Amino acid sequence: MKRLAAPLLLAAALLAPDQAGSRDLDAVVGKALFRRIWTVAGASSRQSDGLGPLFNARACASCHEGAGGGQMADGAGLVLRFDDDPAYGRQLQTAAAPGHQPEGRLEVRWQAEPRRLADGTIVTLRRPVPQVGAPDAIAEPSRGSLRLAPGLAGLGMVEQALAEAGGFGLKAMHATLAQPVTEALLLDLGLSTAEHPEPWGDCTEAEPGCRKGPHGSGKGEGGVELAPGIVHSLLAYLRSLPPPAPTGPPDPDGEHLFTSLGCAACHRPELGGLRPYSDFRAHDLGPGLASDERDPAIGQRWRTTPLWGLGRRLMQGRPLLHDGRARDAQEAILWHDGAAGAASAGYAGLPEAERARLLAFLGGL
Structure with missing residues (x-):
């Protein structure tokens, strides 16, 4: 042009x-x-x-x-x-x-x-x-x-x-x-x-x-x-472009689960008066999510994905994670490892009702 x-x-x-x-x-x-x-x-x-x-x-x-x-x-x-x-x-x-x-x-x-x-x-x-x-x-x-x-x-x-x-x-x-x-x-x-x-x-x-x-x-x-x-x-x-609007009402119980599992350590709810649920920093998420870099330390590091708008993305059937491998929020959580391994393991150890509560919270973002 x-x-x-x-x-x-x-x-x-x-x-x-x-x-x-x-x-x-x-x-x-x-x-x-x-x-x-x-x-x-x-x-x-x-x-x-x-x-x-x-x-x-x-x-x-x-x-x-x-x-x-x-x-x-x-x-x-x-x-x-x-x-x-x-x-x-x-x-x-x-x-x-x-x-x-x-x-x-x-x-x-x-x-x-x-x-x-x-x-x-x-x-x-x-x-x-x-x-x-x-x-x-x-x-x-x-x-x-x-x-x-x-x-x-x-x-x-x-x-x-x-x-x-x-x-x-x-x-x-x-x-x-x-x-x-x-x-x-x-x-x-x-x-x-x-x-x-x-x-x-x-x-x-x-x-x-x-x-x-x-x-x-x-x-x-x-x-x-x-x-x-x-x-x-x-x-x-x-x-x-304004931030994505939440798709559901606030759920304090779901957010409490989110925080207690350690998810909020990287998916920070607040940032400079915004609520993106991200620190926008790169973290080691383990070899299972690694990209094909010569330096494995770079390959395993990914920026924390902002979770605002997640509910709309899920409703539209759009995939998650950097390569679209996760079909829903549960799959995305279970792929997390490395610095997020404890949070992922904590989710896997929850009773079904609490897993459903957390997923409903994420679906409302």
Whole structure:
């Protein structure tokens, strides 16, 4: 994309006489950008070009419908991430611009892992095993690990509240919301920004045809496809999103169980006047949830997922955890280990009625 059209800039000047109004207009423009279907370079619309050459989605909203997290049923928002694979880069690209070939097709098979609770109840967990279907693969990819797009609502307010250590992204390795957003623009859509100026996105040196493909960069914008003003508007929209509303009334007894098990140590109910149920820090959750990193210490660490909006996600049948392996809150709890192992074991030892009370509490968040 080259720049905002002149009529839109004129509208900004007329409709935003003060700073607050300017922020509101930025959010409106950003919402449109979030929903925009991007096209490959050379398309008739220079307002929306720069996609690819390789990509996973054509719009931010494709993976974050309604600013929510990804789904498992149709694969929307589910990607295979590598620890910098020499042939495939950081992410498997499953779609391509005309004249280019996708890197492969993402397939997932499931391994059943039964878990016995203290009262004899058997819960069948499932572990995802990602596979790459690529008949013309340029190389055998490293194993990789799945990533499911997280929810975005309320994160702008969290950014303001994080006065102490904490971060964004599934590994909590980003200090600001802008960092994971520009990373997603690069890896998921192949759109370059000032932070990630590579016009070929995630194409590696092993993919010279991709690197030589057409792109939407242009002079006068730092040689990037998305000028800083475009990224600014997109971030303004994301920062304007309010936190998810609870789906049920407060349940003091359920929250007491939640706290007594130790869940609140990481899923902090309050943060800077908000109630996200997260400390936004990374914790070791054990080898069972580890991603495919060269450093196991990094692979086992995950940011505490905020639980606000959990009830709505469960009602919509959306999966949980970083790779979508958990079909409900109980499965998510039982996968926890490492620093959360005692809390998970405590849940497994509860009588059925107390487990139901805790799950009902979580369903109301």
